[in-house]
Amino acid sequence: MTTTPRKKLIEVSIPLEAINKASAREKSIRHGHPSTLHLWWARRPLAACRAVLFAQLVDDPSAWPDRFPTEAEQDAERERLHKVIADMVPWEASNDERILNAARWEIARSVAWGLGEEPPPQGDTTAILDYLQTKAPPVYDPFSGGGSIPLEAQRLGLRAYGSDLNPVAVLIGKALVEIPPKFAGQPPVNPVAQAELKRGGRWNGKGAQGLAEDVRYYGQWMRDEAEKRIGHLYPKATLPDGSEATVIAWLWARTVRSPDPAAKGAMVPLVSSFMLSTKEGKKAWVEPVIDPTAPDGWRFEVHSGKLLKADEDRLKSGSKGAGRGSSFSCVLTGATIEGDHIKAEGMANRLGARLMAVVAEGDRARVYLSPSEQHENVTIPLANDERVIEAREGALDQPVPARLTGGTCYGYGLTTFGKLFTPRQLVALTTLSDLVEETRERVLADARATDLDDDTRPLHESGQGITAYADAIATYVAFLITQLANHSASICGWNSANAQMRSVFARQAIPMTWDYAEVNVFSGSSGSYTSLFDRMVKGFEALAPDRVQSEIDMVDAAQNGFSVSPTVFSTDPPYYDNIAYADLSDFFYVWMRRTLTGVWPGLFRRLAVPKDQELVATAYRHGGKDRAAEFFMNGMRDAIGAMRQAARDDEPLTIYYAYKQSEAGEGGVTSAGWASFLQAIVDSDLVLDGTWPLDTEKRGRVIGNNTNALASSIVLVCRKRRADAGTITRADFVRLLKRELPEAINAIRKAGVGPVDMQQSVIGPGMGVFSRHDRVLEDDDSAMSVKTALTIINRVWGEIENEADTALDAETQVALAWFASYGFDAKPSGDLITLANAKNVPQQALFASGVFTDLRGRSQLTQREQMPADWSPLSDKRLTVWECVQHTARALRAEDGGQEAAARLVAQMPPQMRTDARQLSDRLFQIATDKGWSAEALVYNELSTEWHGLTELAQSIAQATPTGPAQSSLDLGGAA
Known part of the structure; x- marks a missing residue:
C-alpha cells in the first residue's frame, strides 16, 4: 500500500508579501552581504531561499489532523508558521540566533513527528543542530551557482550540498559554505592576533570571525606589499593651488585614425560623453580643443561650473x-566615422588611447583636471613590460566571446582577455596575483607557530590543518584579484551621475566602452583594492553556523549520480536562452x-570554463534556435530526471524559474522557455x-508600459508522479479543472497573492491536474503538450472568474460591466438603462446605492474622491461589493486614512x-491592466496586495471592541 506523503507548508500557503518585501529590500544591501565575497550573476535572494527551504521541510497543519482537527485550528497554526517565516526573512535576522533557532526547531519538530x-527542546541550539544534522534530510542544489540555496540550508542547520558545472561558481560556493565551517571558531593565526593572545587575551570569536580577521590581515599585507613594488606607477596629481592629491581615476578616450583625408591621418577621439559630473553644483566636463601644436592637432581641456541645458545635452x-x-x-x-571603419581598425590592432581627464580626491569633493604629460607618459614604458607580455601571451591569451547575449567587445579588436586591460592594469593585477602565493607561504609559516592541527593535506583533499588553512586564506585573497579585475579593465566606463567608475559587469555583458576609467588601485575610492577588500571581509559576517558541514562539487547536473541520496532538492537552474554565464565567467x-x-x-585544469554542456539554449552555440531548444530540452529533462531518481519520496522538490515580463504571450501562453521548462x-x-x-x-513600480510587471521568479513545487498514474481525455482535463480550480484560487488569494501574480499562481494547481x-x-x-495545457488552464480560469461575477449583487454586476466599457467616464444615461435592464435592477437603485452618479441625462460611476468619507458598511442600507472595494481603496490611499x-x-x-470584495479587486485590476489604465490598475493591485494585512488588522480591531456589530460581523473563515 502506497503511503500518501505528508503535505508541506509550501504546498498549501506561504506568506508571499513578507518574503517579497524582504527579498526586494535585500537587493539594496551592500555591506555585510555574502555576495560581496565575489560577484556571481542572478543570485537568488537569501530571504527567498531561506523561506522556501523552511516551507518545503515543515509540515502543513493539515498533514496532522489528529493534532489540528478543525479547519480553524489548521488556519491558526498556519498563521503561526507564517509568522515564523515573516520573522526570519528580513536581512537583520540572518545572524539572529534566537529567530533562526525558532525556525530550526520547527523543521526539527516536523522531522521528529514524522x-x-x-523533537529536541526548544531553545537548545546544540540539541537542535545535532538533531537536524543526524535526522533531517540533506539538501542538494545541483545548479548551485552563487551558492544562495546551500548557504541558507546551512543557516537552517541542514546538511547542505551543491554542485555546478562552472568552476568559478564551484569555488564561490566552496568559499561561502564549505570552507568556513572547517575552521569555525578558530582564532586567527596572524602575528598581531597571536601576540594579543599570548599577552593574556582570549579569543571569543564565533563562526568565521577568525578566518575573516586573517583575511583582513594578510589581504592588507598583500596590498601594502604591492604598493611598495608598483606604487610609483600611480603618481599624485598637482592641484591648481600647487598641492598634491591622490588620483582616483584616469579617464581615457579611445582613438581611431580619421578616414577623412582632410584630417591628414590624425588619430581622433571616440567619446560617448564629454560630461565628467552631472551633479548639480558640481558639474564638470571635458572638451576637445583644436591645437596645431598638440599631437594630431587637438587636445582635451577640462572645465567646471554652470552649464546651459543645451550645452549639457551636446556634451x-x-x-x-x-x-x-x-x-x-x-x-x-x-566627417562621419562609421562603425565598420572603427571595427576594421580595431581588428587590425590600430585603435589608440589618449588621456582625457584626471580625477583627484580634493577637499570633500572630486577635482577634475586636464591631462598632463606626466600622467599620460607614465604608462608608455609598460607596453613592453615582461609582466604585460607574459599575461597577454600566457594565462590571459584566451578568446573573448565573439558572440554574446547582451553584447561583446570582440568585434572591435579586443579579442582576448589580455587585451581588455591596459598595461598598468596588467602590471597591477599580475603583481597581486603573484603575491597570493607569497601570502600563502606567510600564512603557513605563521600557522605552524600556533595550535592549529598539523594536518598537511591540502584543502582540495579535504584537509583541515595548517596547509588547508593557508589554502583557504589564499583562496579568499585571490578573490580580490578577480574582483579588482572587474573594476580595472579598459571596458570600465565612468558614471557622470555619481562620479564613479562602472565595473565591467554593470550589466551581463562584456561591452565595448569608448571612454573608460582606469582606477587607482591604491586609492580608497570606489573600485580600488581597499574599497573592494573592506566590502569582501564584511561579507563573512553573514555566513552560516559553526556546526554545519557542507560540500560543493564540480559536476554536470545532467550526469549527476548524487552520492548523497535520497535528498531534498531545491535548485535554481539556467533559464532557457538567457545569458550564457560560462562565456561571461571566463573573465574571472x-x-x-x-x-x-x-x-x-x-x-583549473582546463584553459577555460566548460561551455558545451552548459544548459542554455544559445542559438549561436548550437547551430540555430531549433537545435538549441532541443539541446536544452534534452539536457534539462536529464537533469530533472536525475533529481527525481535521487529525491526523497516524502518531500517535494522546489525549482526556481526566472519569469520575465517579456515572456507573457497571447492568452497566457508564454514563451518557448517557460513551456519547455514545464515540459x-x-x-x-x-x-x-x-x-x-x-x-x-522593489515594490512600488507595479505597472509599466501599460502591462503588469510579472514576478521576477517563480518557485515550482513538484512531487514524484505515482507509478499508477492514469490517462485522461481533454474533456476530462477541462472537467477536473472546473471542479478543482475554484477552491485552489480561493486558497491562493487567502495566501495573499496579489492580482499581478495570480495568473502564474493559478498555473500551479492547473498543471497539478x-x-x-x-x-x-x-x-x-x-x-x-504543456503549451496547450497552459492555454486551457488560463481559459478555464477566466471562465471561473466570469462565473464568479454572476454571484455578486446586481448593482456591482452593472458597475463591473460599465467599468469594463467606460471606466469612470460619463456616458449617456441610455447606456446605463440598457445595462440595468439586462441585470434586472432599477436605474434609480443604482443611484440610490451610491454606486452611480446621476448627471441629468448622463451617468457615471461615482468617483472615489466624491464618495462620503464617513461611509460605513454597518450604516449602508443598500450595501454592495462595489462600494466595499471603492471605499476601502479610498481609505487606504487617503492622506488622513491608511491601513x-x-x-x-x-x-x-x-x-x-469581504471575500467577494477581494475577488472583485482582482477582477478590476485585470480589466484596468487590459485597458492600459495604469494608474487605476495600481489602485487595485495595492488593495489586493494589502488585503491579507487589512484582514489581520481588522481582527485586532474587532478583538479590541468588546461589543457591537463590528465584532460580530468578523468571521475569520471568510476574512481572506
Whole structure:
C-alpha cells in the first residue's frame, strides 16, 4: 500500500508579501552581504531561499489532523508558521540566533513527528543542530551557482550540498559554505592576533570571525606589499593651488585614425560623453580643443561650473555621429566615422588611447583636471613590460566571446582577455596575483607557530590543518584579484551621475566602452583594492553556523549520480536562452587559473570554463534556435530526471524559474522557455504541485508600459508522479479543472497573492491536474503538450472568474460591466438603462446605492474622491461589493486614512462580502491592466496586495471592541 506523503507548508500557503518585501529590500544591501565575497550573476535572494527551504521541510497543519482537527485550528497554526517565516526573512535576522533557532526547531519538530519521536527542546541550539544534522534530510542544489540555496540550508542547520558545472561558481560556493565551517571558531593565526593572545587575551570569536580577521590581515599585507613594488606607477596629481592629491581615476578616450583625408591621418577621439559630473553644483566636463601644436592637432581641456541645458545635452552626446550603429564624428573635420571603419581598425590592432581627464580626491569633493604629460607618459614604458607580455601571451591569451547575449567587445579588436586591460592594469593585477602565493607561504609559516592541527593535506583533499588553512586564506585573497579585475579593465566606463567608475559587469555583458576609467588601485575610492577588500571581509559576517558541514562539487547536473541520496532538492537552474554565464565567467576564470591552480588543481585544469554542456539554449552555440531548444530540452529533462531518481519520496522538490515580463504571450501562453521548462518537468515524471511567484524587485513600480510587471521568479513545487498514474481525455482535463480550480484560487488569494501574480499562481494547481496523469489525450489520441495545457488552464480560469461575477449583487454586476466599457467616464444615461435592464435592477437603485452618479441625462460611476468619507458598511442600507472595494481603496490611499482606516471598513463588512470584495479587486485590476489604465490598475493591485494585512488588522480591531456589530460581523473563515 502506497503511503500518501505528508503535505508541506509550501504546498498549501506561504506568506508571499513578507518574503517579497524582504527579498526586494535585500537587493539594496551592500555591506555585510555574502555576495560581496565575489560577484556571481542572478543570485537568488537569501530571504527567498531561506523561506522556501523552511516551507518545503515543515509540515502543513493539515498533514496532522489528529493534532489540528478543525479547519480553524489548521488556519491558526498556519498563521503561526507564517509568522515564523515573516520573522526570519528580513536581512537583520540572518545572524539572529534566537529567530533562526525558532525556525530550526520547527523543521526539527516536523522531522521528529514524522519519525514518531519527540523533537529536541526548544531553545537548545546544540540539541537542535545535532538533531537536524543526524535526522533531517540533506539538501542538494545541483545548479548551485552563487551558492544562495546551500548557504541558507546551512543557516537552517541542514546538511547542505551543491554542485555546478562552472568552476568559478564551484569555488564561490566552496568559499561561502564549505570552507568556513572547517575552521569555525578558530582564532586567527596572524602575528598581531597571536601576540594579543599570548599577552593574556582570549579569543571569543564565533563562526568565521577568525578566518575573516586573517583575511583582513594578510589581504592588507598583500596590498601594502604591492604598493611598495608598483606604487610609483600611480603618481599624485598637482592641484591648481600647487598641492598634491591622490588620483582616483584616469579617464581615457579611445582613438581611431580619421578616414577623412582632410584630417591628414590624425588619430581622433571616440567619446560617448564629454560630461565628467552631472551633479548639480558640481558639474564638470571635458572638451576637445583644436591645437596645431598638440599631437594630431587637438587636445582635451577640462572645465567646471554652470552649464546651459543645451550645452549639457551636446556634451552628453560626446563625439558620436549621426550615422548608423557606433558611428562618431571626426573632431578635426566633422566627417562621419562609421562603425565598420572603427571595427576594421580595431581588428587590425590600430585603435589608440589618449588621456582625457584626471580625477583627484580634493577637499570633500572630486577635482577634475586636464591631462598632463606626466600622467599620460607614465604608462608608455609598460607596453613592453615582461609582466604585460607574459599575461597577454600566457594565462590571459584566451578568446573573448565573439558572440554574446547582451553584447561583446570582440568585434572591435579586443579579442582576448589580455587585451581588455591596459598595461598598468596588467602590471597591477599580475603583481597581486603573484603575491597570493607569497601570502600563502606567510600564512603557513605563521600557522605552524600556533595550535592549529598539523594536518598537511591540502584543502582540495579535504584537509583541515595548517596547509588547508593557508589554502583557504589564499583562496579568499585571490578573490580580490578577480574582483579588482572587474573594476580595472579598459571596458570600465565612468558614471557622470555619481562620479564613479562602472565595473565591467554593470550589466551581463562584456561591452565595448569608448571612454573608460582606469582606477587607482591604491586609492580608497570606489573600485580600488581597499574599497573592494573592506566590502569582501564584511561579507563573512553573514555566513552560516559553526556546526554545519557542507560540500560543493564540480559536476554536470545532467550526469549527476548524487552520492548523497535520497535528498531534498531545491535548485535554481539556467533559464532557457538567457545569458550564457560560462562565456561571461571566463573573465574571472583566466585570473583564477593563473593565481590558484596550485591550490585548486582540479577546478583549473582546463584553459577555460566548460561551455558545451552548459544548459542554455544559445542559438549561436548550437547551430540555430531549433537545435538549441532541443539541446536544452534534452539536457534539462536529464537533469530533472536525475533529481527525481535521487529525491526523497516524502518531500517535494522546489525549482526556481526566472519569469520575465517579456515572456507573457497571447492568452497566457508564454514563451518557448517557460513551456519547455514545464515540459521537461512533466516528461521527468514529476507532478507540478504549485507555483509561487516571488517578486524580488522593489515594490512600488507595479505597472509599466501599460502591462503588469510579472514576478521576477517563480518557485515550482513538484512531487514524484505515482507509478499508477492514469490517462485522461481533454474533456476530462477541462472537467477536473472546473471542479478543482475554484477552491485552489480561493486558497491562493487567502495566501495573499496579489492580482499581478495570480495568473502564474493559478498555473500551479492547473498543471497539478495535468501532470498528475500519465498523459492527457487529445481528440486524435495524441498526447497534449504543456503549451496547450497552459492555454486551457488560463481559459478555464477566466471562465471561473466570469462565473464568479454572476454571484455578486446586481448593482456591482452593472458597475463591473460599465467599468469594463467606460471606466469612470460619463456616458449617456441610455447606456446605463440598457445595462440595468439586462441585470434586472432599477436605474434609480443604482443611484440610490451610491454606486452611480446621476448627471441629468448622463451617468457615471461615482468617483472615489466624491464618495462620503464617513461611509460605513454597518450604516449602508443598500450595501454592495462595489462600494466595499471603492471605499476601502479610498481609505487606504487617503492622506488622513491608511491601513487602519481601511481595516476598520473591512472589519465591518459581512464575511461573504469581504471575500467577494477581494475577488472583485482582482477582477478590476485585470480589466484596468487590459485597458492600459495604469494608474487605476495600481489602485487595485495595492488593495489586493494589502488585503491579507487589512484582514489581520481588522481582527485586532474587532478583538479590541468588546461589543457591537463590528465584532460580530468578523468571521475569520471568510476574512481572506
